[in-house]
Each structure stands twice: as structure tokens, then as C-alpha cells.
Ligand SMILES: O=C(O)CCC(=O)C(=O)O
């Protein structure tokens with residue numbers, strides 16, 4: 407169900423290619439950019455995050471200017487617009503880290519902005535723009551319990567396409583559940599089997615999507631870090647801002 411996209415540098419350089427890509431995304435087709443980050447680097451990054459996840463006390467940190475990067479555990483947290491079970495590791499552009507994640511992920515954030523008609527570096531500076539900032543979020547869905555309800559994300563000047571990075575291997579790290587997207591005919595389709603760590607899928611924010619429970623028959627263990635990682639290239643409003651609409655939870659599908 408995925409279509410292969412032009413390489414990111416070609417898309418960044420060519421408005422016509424971007425328009426053709428966005429037309430397919432608007433039609434609820436799902437594109438994929440292959441090997442945006444090398445798999446061995448993904449493995450080092452997720453290994454580091456798992457260590458942070460085991461050793462740090464999880465916290466809910468409000469998104470305010472200068473907020474720290476954070477590790478949060480979300481277990482059906484009613485404060486979330488979309489109900490889910492996962493570890494979240496959030497990175498804000500004003501903080502630095504050993505992997506230089508915003509430099510590593512910059513080509514994806516730039517294309518995300520250009521598709522939305524925004525300057526390529528928007529939201530990536532040290533200060534918020536329109537009350538919003540780019541955030542690199544790493545989500546870990548533990549086997550046995552990790553999931554996210556089906557939902558639609560808002561469309562606006564900040565986004566017309568959502569990029570998500572695969573960071574685990576279907577069939578090796580887990581063998582059931584994962585990312586599902588509703589196609590134009592209304593059928594839910596699983597895509598993880600078609601992805602390798604470091605691949606990025608691009609889809610329309612209003613296209614219903616979610617994470618089906620990872621290996622639902624496995625006893626869950628929030629500290630083993632057996633399960634599924636993904637990378638989310640987000641633009642989020644700061645606490646108290648109304649500039650961006652909220653996501654809409656569609657339940658368990
Ligand atoms: O964690 C994922 O891969 C999906 C995240 C998502 O859809 C969202 O945060 O809106």
C-alpha cells in the first residue's frame with residue numbers, strides 16, 4: 407500500500423515534485439522515504455533511550471519555552487487528546503543531546519515545512535514561532551500493552567503531512583500489531599511489515615491512524631524495552647496556546 411517517494415534532497419529542491427507528492431498524500435495514499443537514518447545509528451539511539459527509560463523517573467512536563475527534554479510514561483492518561491499506552495521521549499530544539507537529533511532529523515522537518523508552505527527551517531530555532539515548536543518524539547510501545555487509539559491529527563499552516571519513522575523491525579522485535587492507516591476505501595491497513603528501521607512514512611493528518619497493540623499475548627513489562635519504537639516529527643503548540651487544533655480520538659477502531 408506504500409508508494410516510494412523521491413529522495414528528500416530532490417523533493418526539497420523541486421516544488422513540482424512536492425506538489426505531486428502532496429496530491430497523493432491528500433488522496434490518502436501513504437508515501438515512504440527509505441533509509442533516512444542508517445539502521446545501526448537507529449539501534450544506538452534506541453539503546454540509549456532504553457537506558458534513559460530504565461533509569462529515569464518518568465514525569466509529565468508541560469511544553470513551555472525552555473522546557474527540558476523529558477521521559478514520560480503514558481498509561482491511558484486522560485490528559486492526552488488521544489488515548490494510548492507508551493513511553494515518550496521528547497526533544498525540544500533549544501536543548502542539545504549526544505545524537506544531535508534535530509540535525510539528524512532536519513531533512514524530514516524541512517520537507518514537512520515545505521509541504522505546508524512554510525519556510526524550511528520554521529519551528530526549528532531556539533524560540534517558538536506562532537506559539538509552536540518542532541519536537542522530536544520517540545515513542546516506545548511495550549509488548550503486551552503498547553498501543554495508541556485510532557485518531558486524526560489536525561491540518562493547518564503547521565502541517566499537511568505527518569512523517570513517522572520506523573525504528574524497530576516487524577517480525578524480529580515484535581510480530582503483531584503496529585501502525586495501521588485507514589485507506590481511501592475505509593479499510594485499516596497495517597504497514598510495519600513493509601518498513602525497516604530508518605524508513606519514514608508520510609500520510610495526511612486527517613487519515614485515521616493508530617498503533618494496534620504490540621504482541622498482545624505477551625505479558626507486559628514496562629522496563630524490558632521489548633516492543634516497538636517509532637519516531638514522530640511533530641510541531642506542537644506551547645501550553646496555553648490555541649494556535650493549533652487538537653487531535654481527534656476515534657477509539658479502538
Ligand atoms: O507513535 C507513533 O508511531 C504514532 C504517533 C502518532 O500518530 C501521533 O503522535 O499523533
Ligand SMILES: [Fe+2]
Pocket residue numbers: 557558559568615
Ligand atoms: Fe497521529
